Amino acid sequence: MIHLNENFTKLKASYLFSDIAKRVTAFTQANPDKPVIRLGIGDVTEPLPPVCVAAMHAATEEMAHRATFRGYGPEQGYAFLREAIAQNDYEARQCPIEADEIFVSDGAKCDCGNIQEIFSLDTRLAIPDPVYPVYIDTNVMAGRTGPSVDGRYQGVTYLDSTPANGYVPAIPSVATDLIYLCFPNNPTGAVATKAQLAEWVAYAKKNQAIILYDSAYEAYIRDPQIPHSIYEIPGARDVAIEFRSFSKTAGFTGTRCAYTVVPKSLQAFDTAGKGHSVHALWNRRHTTKFNGVAYPIQKAAAAIFTPEGKKQVKDMTDFYLGNAALIRAAVAKLGFSCVGGDNAPYIWVNTGRDSWEFFDMLLTKAQVVCTPGAGFGKCGEGHVRISAFNSRANVETALARIAAALK
Numbered sequence: 307m308i309h310l311n312e313n314f315t316k317l318k319a320s321y322l323f324s325d326i327a328k329r330v331t332a333f334t335q336a337n338p339d340k341p342v343i344r345l346g347i348g349d350v351t352e353p354l355p356p357v358c359v360a361a362m363h364a365a366t367e368e369m370a371h372r373a374t375f376r377g378y379g380p381e382q383g384y385a386f387l388r389e390a391i392a393q394n395d396y397e398a399r400q401c402p403i404e405a406d407e408i409f410v411s412d413g414a415k416c417d418c419g420n421i422q423e424i425f426s427l428d429t430r431l432a433i434p435d436p437v438y439p440v441y442i443d444t445n446v447m448a449g450r451t452g453p454s455v456d457g458r459y460q461g462v463t464y465l466d467s468t469p470a471n472g473y474v475p476a477i478p479s480v481a482t483d484l485i486y487l488c489f490p491n492n493p494t495g496a497v498a499t500k501a502q503l504a505e506w507v508a509y510a511k512k513n514q515a516i517i518l519y520d521s522a523y524e525a526y527i528r529d530p531q532i533p534h535s536i537y538e539i540p541g542a543r544d545v546a547i548e549f550r551s552f553s554k555t556a557g558f559t560g561t562r563c564a565y566t567v568v569p570k571s572l573q574a575f576d577t578a579g580k581g582h583s584v585h586a587l588w589n590r591r592h593t594t595k596f597n598g599v600a601y602p603i604q605k606a607a608a609a610i611f612t613p614e615g616k617k618q619v620k621d622m623t624d625f626y627l628g629n630a631a632l633i634r635a636a637v638a639k640l641g642f643s644c645v646g647g648d649n650a651p652y653i654w655v656n657t658g659r660d661s662w663e664f665f666d667m668l669l670t671k672a673q674v675v676c677t678p679g680a681g682f683g684k685c686g687e688g689h690v691r692i693s694a695f696n697s698r699a700n701v702e703t704a705l706a707r708i709a710a711a712l713k
Contacts, residue, residue, distance in 0.1 A: 311447070311449075313446060313447050313448065313449045314447055316446050316451070316453050316454060316459070317443060317446055317447070318454070321439065321443075322439055322677070322681035322682070323346075323347050323677075325681070326346055326347070326665075326675065326677065326678075326681075329665075329666070329669065330342060330344075330669065330675055333669055333670065333673075337673075340673045341673060342669070342673045342674070342675060343673060343674050343675070343696065343700050343703060343704040343707070344675040344696065345633075345674060345675060345676055345692050345693045345694075345695075345696060345701070345704055346675040346676050346677045346691075346693060347677070347693065348492065348554070348651070348652070348693050348695055349559050349695060350553070350554065350557045350559050350626075350695050351695055351696050351697060352557055352622055352625065352626075353557065354556065354557050354558070354561070354606070355556055355557065355609075355610065355615060355618035355619060355622060356614075356618060357609045357610070357612060357614045357615040357618055358556060358557075358558075358606040358607070358609045358610060358615070358618075359606070360609070361602075361605045361606045361608070361609035362561075362602045362603070362605060362606040364605070365601055365602035365605035365606070366602050368601075369601070369602065376601045378597060378598065379598045379599075379601055379604070380598060381592055381593045381596055381597060381598045382406075382408075382409050382410065382589065382592065382593075382598075383408065383409065383410025383565065383598065383599065383604065384410075384601070384604050385405065386604075386605075386608055387410055387604045387605075387607055387608045388405040388406070388408045388410065388565075389405045390608050390611040391405070391408050391565060391611075392404060392405040392407075392408060393611075394611045395534075395535070395550070396535065396537065396567075399534060399535060399537075399538055400538070401535050401537035401538055402537065402543060403537055403543070403567055403569065404570075406570075407567055407568060407569050407570055407585065408565050408566075408567055409565060409566045409567075409568065409588065409589070409592055410563065410564070410565045410598070410599050410604060410607075411563075411564050411565060411566060411592075411596065411599065412562040412563065412564065412596075412599055413551065413553070413562055413563075413564050414520065414522045414549040414550065414551035414553070414564040414566075415440055416564075417549050417564060417566045418438075418440050418441060418444075418486075418518065418520060418549055419440050419443075419444040420444075420591070420595075421518060421547060421566070421588070422444055422445055422448060422450075422484070423448070423591060424574070424584065424587045424588060424591055425483070425484055425516075425574065427448065427449055427450055428450075429450060429483045429484045430463065430481065430482045430483045430484070431445055431450060431451070431461070431462045431463065431482065431483070431484050431486075432462075432463045432465055432478055432482035432484070432485040432486065432515075433445075433462055433463070433464060433465065433486045434464075434465040434467055434475050434486060434487070434488065434491075434683075435458075435464045435465065435466055435467060435682075435683035435684055435685040435686070436467060436493055436494065436679060436682030436683040436685050436686035436689070437486070437488075437682055437683050438488060438492050438493070438520070438682070439681070439682070441486045441488075441518075442459065442462070442683075445462075446459060456684075457683075457684045458683075458684055463478050463480060463482050464683075464684075464685075465478065466685050467491070467494060467496065467685055468685055469643070469656060472496060472645070473491065473494040473496035473645055473654065474489075474496055474497075474498050474502055477505055477506065477509050478509075481513045481515075482513065482515060483513070483514075483515050483516070484515065484516055484518065485506065485509075485510060485515055485516070485517045485518065486517075486518050486520070487503075487506060487517055487518070487519050487520070487536075488519075488520040488521075488522075489503075489519075489520075489521065490521075490523040490524065490526055490527060490646075490649050490650035490652075491646075491650070491652075492520075492522070492523065492650075492652060493652055493654060493677065493679070493682045493686070493691040494645055494646055494652070494654040494691075495645055495646015495647055495648075495649070495650035495651075495652040495653060495654050496645050496646065496650075496654070497527065497529070497532045497649045497650065498532075498533075499531065499532065499533075500531075500533050500538065500539060503533060503536055503538075503539045503542075504539050504540075507536070507539050507540075507541050507542050507545055507546070510545035510546070511541065511544070511545055514575065515545065516545060516546065516547065516572065516574065516584070517536065517542075517545055517546040517547070518546075518547050518549070519535075519536040519546050519547065519548045519549065520548075520549045521534065521535060521536070521548055521549065521550055522549065522550060522551040522553070522554060522555075522564075523554055523650050523651065524550065524555075525554065525555040525619065525623050526554075526623050526626070526627060526649055526650050526651055527649045528627070528648065528649055529648070529649055532649055535548060536548055537567070537569075543569035543571055543572070544569070544571050544572060544573075545572070546569075546572070547566060547567065547568050547569075547572065547584070547588075548566070548567040549564070549565075549566050549567075550564060550565055550566075550567070551563075551564040552564060552607050552610070554651065555610070555619060555623070556607070556610045556615075556619050556622070557622060558603075558606075558607065561603050561606065562599070562603065563599050563603050563604065563606075563607045566588070568584055568585045568588045568589075569585065570583065570585045572584040572585060574587070623651075625698075626651045626694045626695060627647075627648075627651065627694065628698070629651075629694035629695075629696065629698060629701045630646070630647035630648070630650070630651055630652075630653060630694035631647060631648070632701055632702065632705060633647060633653045633692050633694060633701065633705065634646070634647035634648070634653050636705040636708070636709065637653060637655050637692070639709075640708070640709065640712055642655050642656060642657060642658075643655075643656045644656060647694070651693065651694040651695060652691050652692070652693055652694070653691070653692045653694070654679070654689055654690075654691055655676075655689060655690050655691075655692060656688060656689055657688060657689060657690055658688055659688065660680075660687070660688070661678035661679040661680040661681075661686065661687055661688060661689055661690055662678045662680060664676075664678065664690055665677070665678040665690060667711065668690075668708060668711065671711035672704070672707035672708050672710070672711040673707060674704045674707055674708055676690040676691060676692050676693075677690060677691040677692075677693070678690055679691060
């Protein structure tokens with residue numbers, strides 16, 4: 307008989323955002339006269355930048371003619387996009403990253419989940435708490451963890467992010483092999499300094515470990531002292547893989563485009579201690595399981611690096627940060643402490659009460675959807691995440707409703 311992968315049975319019954327959707331659906335069906343404003347899931351609401359739309363239209367027109375039609379493209383991404391990324395996202399910040407170290411994909415979420423396939427099952431994990439669920443769940447599916455006990459999977463070194471450390475976890479006291487970091491952080495919105503990242507790079511070098519660095523929200527950094535890439539840290543290309551996304555940067559959540567940087571100097575080791583190129587291994591995995599992002603989408607992504615594209619992306623991220631500033635100010639006025647909202651589109655609110663209870667209260671009394679912190683891990687309890695991704699009118703209305711509900 308066919309047997310299942312029993313590691314899947316260790317997972318929680320459903321995904322966090324599925325639980326939220328079920329509660330919201332139940333409320334809206336029971337209260338059709340009470341419109342809900344969603345400040346929960348991190349989906350964008352504003353249209354694509356005009357320069358991206360124009361590039362996509364032009365590329366689609368190319369596909370209509372034999373002379374310019376394209377079929378399968380290079381799995382790693384077209385050279386025009388990889389070169390634009392290398393020049394604008396890395397060379398411009400003095401990061402030593404080459405175009406052929408960049409792999410274009412259909413989402414940072416996919417890459418964050420898929421990258422763990424090339425590492426052994428006895429890899430020792432270090433994962434933040436609270437955390438984007440994909441980091442932990444994909445390792446559970448692979449079989450790198452024990453069962454969940456009291457909300458935490460056995461065999462994982464959890465990196466607590468709490469009010470006491472400013473939601474930036476400390477270096478663990480034990481050795482680990484694969485370290486997940488995300489800055490600006492999802493869900494907390496916290497950022498890490500160059501000095502803090504330098505400590506992680508030193509730790510990874512000491513333990514021959516690899517850092518998986520998710521910088522999907524780097525376009526929201528406004529503090530010039532905060533690094534946009536881990537490769538701004540000397541030596542990071544020898545110990546780090548970086549994930550980036552066009553989803554939040556340029557509104558590509560519905561069109562799907564991202565990329566992963568795997569430096570050619572990065573190595574992982576076999577049981578005999580021999581080093582192997584992680585770049586070569588990821589290239590083998592990528593070309594085996596992925597056929598590339600559509601040409602019109604890659605042309606649209608490349609357009610954000612034009613002068614017009616850079617301005618339009620800045621305008622879009624400034625708009626969401628404007629929403630975030632309103633939310634952060636309103637939250638503080640209500641007496642809650644919070645982080646995020648200044649260099650990230652999320653505001654992490656310390657409610658001091660059960661996070662699902664607070665979620666239900668906002669839904670029923672204010673018809674506003676947030677994200678309960680407990681869904682991101684044990685350290686998320688007592689917090690909620692509020693997203694700045696919505697229209698200005700909806701954000702203002704939601705804040706007025708929240709204030710009234712909390713009187």
